[in-house]
Amino acid sequence: MRGLSTVAILTAVLVAAAVVEAQRQLTTSQAGVEQVNVGGTPRIAEADALRPVPRLPDGRVDLTGPWVGGGSNVDIERDGGLKPGELPLLPWARKLRDSRKTQDEPYTTCLPMSVPRVNPYPWKFAMTYTSRGLTHIYVLHETGDAGAHRVVYMDGRLHPPDPLPTWWGHSIGWFEGDTLVIDTVGYNDKFWFDSRGTPHTEQLHTIERWTRVNFGTMVNDFTLDDPGAYARPVQLRFTATHIRLGLDLLEFICLEDNQYGVAGGFTPVR
Amino acid sequence: MRRASVPAEAGRDVSGPARAGHSVLCGAGILLIASLASMASPVLAQSQAPRQDPERGVFGPVGALGQEVRRSQALTSPAPRLPDGTIDLGDGIWVGGGPVNDLAQGLKKGEELPLLPSARQVMAERAKRPTDDPHLWCLPMGVPRSTPYPFRFVPNYTHRKPTHMFILHEGNIHSYRQVFMDGRKHPSEPDPTWFGHSIGSWEKDTLVIDTVGYNDKFWFDRRGTPHTEQLHTIERWTRVNMGTLVNAVTIDDPGAFSRPFTVTFNARLSPPTDDIIENICQENNQFGVAGGHANPFAGP
Numbered sequence: 001m002r003g004l005s006t007v008a009i010l011t012a013v014l015v016a017a018a019v020v021e022a023q024r025q026l027t028t029s030q031a032g033v034e035q036v037n038v039g040g041t042p043r044i045a046e047a048d049a050l051r052p053v054p055r056l057p058d059g060r061v062d063l064t065g066p067w068v069g070g071g072s073n074v075d076i077e078r079d080g081g082l083k084p085g086e087l088p089l090l091p092w093a094r095k096l097r098d099s100r101k102t103q104d105e106p107y108t109t110c111l112p113m114s115v116p117r118v119n120p121y122p123w124k125f126a127m128t129y130t131s132r133g134l135t136h137i138y139v140l141h142e143t144g145d146a147g148a149h150r151v152v153y154m155d156g157r158l159h160p161p162d163p164l165p166t167w168w169g170h171s172i173g174w175f176e177g178d179t180l181v182i183d184t185v186g187y188n189d190k191f192w193f194d195s196r197g198t199p200h201t202e203q204l205h206t207i208e209r210w211t212r213v214n215f216g217t218m219v220n221d222f223t224l225d226d227p228g229a230y231a232r233p234v235q236l237r238f239t240a241t242h243i244r245l246g247l248d249l250l251e252f253i254c255l256e257d258n259q260y261g262v263a264g265g266f267t268p269v270r
Numbered sequence: 271m272r273r274a275s276v277p278a279e280a281g282r283d284v285s286g287p288a289r290a291g292h293s294v295l296c297g298a299g300i301l302l303i304a305s306l307a308s309m310a311s312p313v314l315a316q317s318q319a320p321r322q323d324p325e326r327g328v329f330g331p332v333g334a335l336g337q338e339v340r341r342s343q344a345l346t347s348p349a350p351r352l353p354d355g356t357i358d359l360g361d362g363i364w365v366g367g368g369p370v371n372d373l374a375q376g377l378k379k380g381e382e383l384p385l386l387p388s389a390r391q392v393m394a395e396r397a398k399r400p401t402d403d404p405h406l407w408c409l410p411m412g413v414p415r416s417t418p419y420p421f422r423f424v425p426n427y428t429h430r431k432p433t434h435m436f437i438l439h440e441g442n443i444h445s446y447r448q449v450f451m452d453g454r455k456h457p458s459e460p461d462p463t464w465f466g467h468s469i470g471s472w473e474k475d476t477l478v479i480d481t482v483g484y485n486d487k488f489w490f491d492r493r494g495t496p497h498t499e500q501l502h503t504i505e506r507w508t509r510v511n512m513g514t515l516v517n518a519v520t521i522d523d524p525g526a527f528s529r530p531f532t533v534t535f536n537a538r539l540s541p542p543t544d545d546i547i548e549n550i551c552q553e554n555n556q557f558g559v560a561g562g563h564a565n566p567f568a569g570p
Contacts, residue, residue, distance in 0.1 A: 054429035062429040110408075110552045126426040126436055131350040131358040138424055140436065140446050148550065149438050149446050166548040249448060251463040255408050255552060 041068045041122055042244035049216025049242065053178070056127070060134070061178045061212055063125040066142075066249055070210075070220045070240025071118035076193040080222065080236025088231035093199050100197030106190055110254035112148050112167040114191040115184060115206050116222050116236075119143060121252065122243045125180075125210075137173055137180070142249045152182050159185050165202050167191060182208040201228030216242040344538055345513030349475075356432075357475045357509050359423040363440075363544055367507075367517045367537030368416030373490040376519070376533025389496050389526040396494030403489050408551035410445065410464035412488030413481060413503050414519045414533070417441030419549070420540055425451075435470050435477070440546040449479050456482050462499050464488055477507040486525075498525030513539040 054062040072079040077087040089097065107113045121142040128136045132155070139150035152173040163170045163186030170186040187204045207223040218240040225233040350358040369376055374383050385393070396402065405411045419441035426434040435449040449470040460467040460483030467483040484501045501523040508516045515537040522530035 056427060056429055064426060064428045112550060124426075126424050126434070127428070128360055128424045129352065129427040129432075130361040130425075131352055132361055135361075136424070138436070138438065138446075148548075151546065167550055167553075168548055248450075251448075251465055253410060253445075253464055256464075 040120055042247065043068065044216040044242040044244055048245055049214060051215035053212045053214060060127075060175070061180075062127070063137075063180055063210060063212055063218065064127060065124040065218075065240070066122040066243045066247070067124065067218060067240040068120065068122050068243050069118055070123075070218060070238050071116035071222075072194045072198075072236075072238070073118055073120075074194055075196045076116075076198045076236070079194065080234075080238060082234075082236065087198070088234060089198070090229055090231060093229035096199045097197045100192070100199075102195065105192055105195055105197070107192065107195075112191060113141075113143075114167050114187065115150075115169070116208065116220065116224075116238065117191070117193060118238075118240075122247070122249055124249065140249065142252050143254055159183075165189070169204075169206075176209075178211060180208075180210040182206075182210070184208075199229055200224075200226045203228040218242075343513070345511065347512040349509040349512055356472060357477075359435075359477060359507065359509060359515070360425050362542060363420035363422045363540045363546055364515055364537040365418070365420050365540055366416055367421070367515060367535050368414040368519075369491045369495075369533070369535065370416055370418065371491055372493050373495045373521075373533060376535050377531070381531070383495065384528040384531060385495075386526055386528055392496040392526075393494050396489065396496070400492065400494070403492060403494065404487055405489065410488060411439075411441075412464055412484065412490075413447075413466065414505060414517065414521075414535070415488070415490060416535065416537075420544065420546055422546060435479075438546060440549050456480075462486070466501075466503075473506075475508060477505075479503075479505040479507070481505075496526055497521075497523045500525040515539070 056062050077084065102108075107117070113119065119141075123139060123141040126138040126140055127134060128138065135153075135155045137152040137154055139152065141148075148168070150168045150171065152171040154173050156174075157172060159170050159172060165186060165188040167188055167190065169184040171182050171184040173180055173182045175181070184206045185204075187200070187202060187206075189199070189201050189204075192198060193200065204224075204226040206225070209221040209223075210218055211221070212218045220238040220240065222236040222238060223233055224230065224236060350361055352358050374381075377383065405415070411417065417439065419439065421437060421439040421441075424436040424438055424446075425432045426436060430452065433450075433452045435451050437447040437449065439445070439447075447465045447468065449468040451470045453471075454469060456467050456469060462483060462485040464485055464487065466481040468479050468481040470477060470479045472478070481503045482501075484497070484499060484503075486496070486498045486501075489495065490497065501521070503522070504520040506516075506518045506520075508518075510516055516534065517537065518532055518534045520530055520532045521527065
């Protein structure tokens with residue numbers, strides 16, 4: 001047990017160091033977008049990563065994780081594998097992205113980062129088996145209340161015809177072979193895809209195709225469809241890595257520890 | 271139409287597991303009046319909450335926030351089980367199961383909380399500033415506090431069987447609590463956190479959650495019943511039938527109480543059509559910043 005707690009403390013120290021570094025970078029460069037130093041979350045060892053995909057007793061692939069990565073963070077265009085300028089933003093959306101200021105980023109005032117964004121901290125798919133089978137999958141981010149919990153309905157329901165726009169939208173999921181497909185509509189237009197400020201509208205429709213290719217790697221083939229802000233649907237690819245074995249999500253209360261926002265003298269976005 | 275924010279719940283009486291329904295019936299007028307009333311006098315609302323018909327609400331069929339009050343019938347059929355025989359706690363959403371207004375409401379009749387003088391003093395101070403309740407500022411409510419909004423158990427099945435139980439609340443802070451079900455022990459010196467370090471196990475049909483490593487920041491209830499970092503809780507969750515889940519919590523905190531004691535709260539299953547909906551406290555904090563209260567947790 002002492003070993004476990006040592007690992008936990010070590011992780012906490014590493015994560016804390018990453019946070020401090022991130023805060024330092026943010027506060028010293030509020031005018032422009034700067035990459036937050038990633039690397040605080042220990043990754044799985046190479047040998048473990050190459051092991052086969054684990055499966056649940058019913059044969060289903062185990063997607064739990066915890067993972068780090070697998071989405072956009074700094075610049076969705078680059079993070080998703082496109083070359084500069086390839087993202088088909090409509091002129092107004094490009095203008096909006098270029099005019100957004102770092103300190104206005106909703107995520108830095110503890111609001112949800114939403115889809116497909118990730119941060120340098122771990123997250124997991126919580127696969128919920130109940131007496132009615134796999135009814136929900138929850139996405140839990142270590143960044144507690146900013147990440148909140150995202151719900152993916154696995155019970156076969158469809159999207160409501162006129163969903164109320166929310167940060168996380170309305171997500172329905174199903175398996176195609178070993179790939180978890182998540183289809184989401186009903187997003188609000190408030191969150192940014194990245195710290196660069198890449199925007200979207202309430203017409204956003206996303207399709208994620210999560211495939212665990214080995215024990216340590218999971219690919220997110222991501223379709224971004226938003227005729228309100230993009231000239232055509234975009235196909236992006238992100239890769240998530242399993243965090244080091246034996247580690248777990250830690251408690252992270254964004255609002256308590258909001259050095260960047262309230263304590264930094266920035267008021268929340270109106 | 272959006273549902274009002276959780277912090278505004280301060281004005282609602284929820285001594286029983288009343289359920290604010292998802293559908294909103296009334297117009298914005300009632301909502302506004304009710305919200306103002308609740309912000310103006312949270313103390314009044316909690317200390318003089320009128321006795322209400324548990325099947326209706328103070329406002330009749332609508333709650334103080336203008337929401338429809340729906341209480342599902344308490345189903346008495348047997349509790350469902352997972353294929354491995356374990357009681358299923360995750361097949362629906364629950365309301366109740368912890369204190370909202372007053373931890374002492376969970377005591378047996380005639381009992382009193384064995385508060386130490388220092389704890390009484392903290393409570394007296396908090397009574398002067400009820401708006402300092404961290405929960406109203408979108409901070410976690412800790413254990414065993416509940417809200418008028420639903421929560422659910424999420425057993426996380428992995429290739430190693432159910433390794434974690436997560437508890438997700440719709441109300442503050444729409445976050446999750448993590449319970450380790452993989453047989454690990456508490457670390458010898460846990461970092462104090464809002465939800466502490468929780469390990470869970472099954473004793474027959476009862477889910478037992480043992481937690482240490484709490485910080486001393488959260489309030490047990492709106493009255494500000496305090497605790498210290500020495501807090502140790504043991505929750506015993508028993509689904510006595512389909513619709514009822516009993517939570518008997520032993521609270522042991524030699525820093526605030528003269529002896530351990532047990533409080534019991536019931537949770538009721540919500541209709542199967544209900545789900546947890548998105549509630550982003552930080553976005554919609556009507557009680558705090560928008561309500562004109564100074565944030566006691568903001569930096570200089």
